[in-house]
Amino acid sequence: GAGVSQSPSNKVTEKGKDVELRCDPISGHTALYWYRQSLGQGLEFLIYFQGNSAPDKSGLPSDRFSAERTGGSVSTLTIQRTQQEDSAVYLCASSSGAPGANVLTFGAGSRLTVL
Amino acid sequence: GQQLNQSPQSMFIQEGEDVSMNCTSSSIFNTWLWYKQDPGEGPVLLIALYKAGELTSNGRLTAQFGITRKDSFLNISASIPSDVGIYFCAGQRGGSRLTFGEGTQLTVNP
Numbered sequence: 001g002a003g004v005s006q007s008p009s010n011k012v013t014e015k016g017k018d019v020e021l022r023c024d025p026i027s028g029h030t031a032l033y034w035y036r037q038s039l040g041q042g043l044e045f046l047i048y049f050q051g052n053s054a055p056d057k058s059g060l061p062s063d064r065f066s067a068e069r070t071g072g073s074v075s076t077l078t079i080q081r082t083q084q085e086d087s088a089v090y091l092c093a094s095s096s097g098a099p100g101a102n103v104l105t106f107g108a109g110s111r112l113t114v115l
Numbered sequence: 116g117q118q119l120n121q122s123p124q125s126m127f128i129q130e131g132e133d134v135s136m137n138c139t140s141s142s143i144f145n146t147w148l149w150y151k152q153d154p155g156e157g158p159v160l161l162i163a164l165y166k167a168g169e170l171t172s173n174g175r176l177t178a179q180f181g182i183t184r185k186d187s188f189l190n191i192s193a194s195i196p197s198d199v200g201i202y203f204c205a206g207q208r209g210g211s212r213l214t215f216g217e218g219t220q221l222t223v224n225p
Contacts, residue, residue, distance in 0.1 A: 004157070033212065042217040043158075043203065056212060091157050102146060102207050106157030 002026075004107035006092050012113045013082055021077045021110045025094030033104065034067055034077050035091045043091065049075065050097055082114045118142075121204050121216030128194055129224050136202060136219045137188040144206035147180050147187040148213070152201040161202075162189070194223050 005024040013019050025032050034046040045059035049069045060066070064082075069075040079086055089111050093104040121138045128134060138147070146165055150158035162173050164180035164187060171178055177190045187206070191198055204216040 035215075040220070043215045045212070045215070048212045050212075093157070102213055103148060103160055103163055104158075104205075104213060106150075106159070108155075108157050 004092055004094055004105050006090075006107035006110050008110055009108065010111045010113075012115065014115050015084060016081055018078065018080045019082055019112060021079075021090050021092075021112070023075045023077070023092030023094075023107060025073065025075070025092070026105055027073075028096070029094035029105075030072065030097035031095040031102070031104075032069055032075050033093045033095075034075070035093065036061075037089045037091055037109070039088075046077070046090075079112075082112075084114045087112055087114045119204060119206055119214050119216040121219060123219060124217065125220040125222070127222045127224065130194060130196060132194050134191040134194055134198070134221060135188060136204075137186060138204035138206070138216045139186040140206060140214075141185070142208060143184040144208050144214075145184065146207040146213075147178070148205040148207075149176075149178050149187070149189045150203045150205065152203065152218075154200070158201075158203055191221075194221075196223050196225050199223050 007022045030051045032049040035043040047067045048056040064080045067077045089109040091109045093106040095102050095104045119138050119140050148163050149161045152158040162178040167184045168182045169180040175192045201218045203218045205213045207213050
C-alpha cells in the first residue's frame with residue numbers, strides 16, 4: 001500500500017486478556033519496527049525486523065510480548081495476559097532497509113487501553 | 116546502547132518566534148533524521164541528513180548535521196500554531212537500527 005497500515009486503531013481490553021496488533025508495511029520495505037508510546041512520552045523501541053535476519057528483540061519489556069513477521073511483510077505484535085501498564089499507543093514503522101537511507105515511515109498507531 | 120539526549124524537553128513560545136532544539140550523543144552517527152508527531156498520529160519525517168556539516172532546509176525548518184557527527188539541531192523560524200506537536204530526532208550508526216531522542220513538546224500560543 002501507499003503507507004503503513006495498522007489495525008485496530010483502537011483496542012479496549014480487560015486485564016489478563018491477550019491482544020494482537022497488526023502492521024501492514026509499505027510494499028517492498030524490508031525493515032519493520034515496533035515502538036510503544038505512553039501518553040506524552042517518547043518512543044520506546046520494542047522489536048526490529050530486517051529482511052531474513054534474526055529480529056532484534058532487545059526492546060521487548062517482558063516475555064508476555066512477542067512479534068512475528070510472516071513472509072517478510074505483515075507483522076503481528078502479540079501481548080499476552082495484558083496488564084494496565086501495557087496501555088499505550090503501539091506504533092509500527094517500515095523502511096526500505098537500504099544502508100545509509102534508513103528513513104522510517106510510521107503508521108498512525110494502535111491505541112491499547114487495558115481496563 | 117546508543118543514547119540520544121534531546122533538548123529542551125518542552126517549549127512554550129508565542130506565534131512568530133523562532134525555535135531551536137538539538138540532539139547530542141556520545142556516539143558518532145552517520146544519519147540524522149528529524150520527525151514531527153501531531154496528536155493522534157504517527158511521526159512524520161521532516162528532514163533527513165546524511166553528511167557531516169550538512170545544512171538542509173524544508174520551508175521554515177532548517178536542520179544541521181553536526182561536524183563532529185555527534186549532534187544535530189533543528190530550527191523553526193516564524194512559528195505558527197500548526198507547528199504544535201512533538202519533535203523527535205533520530206540517529207543511525209552503520210547498519211544498526213535507528214535510535215530516537217526523547218522528543219521536544221512544542222506549544223505555540225497564538
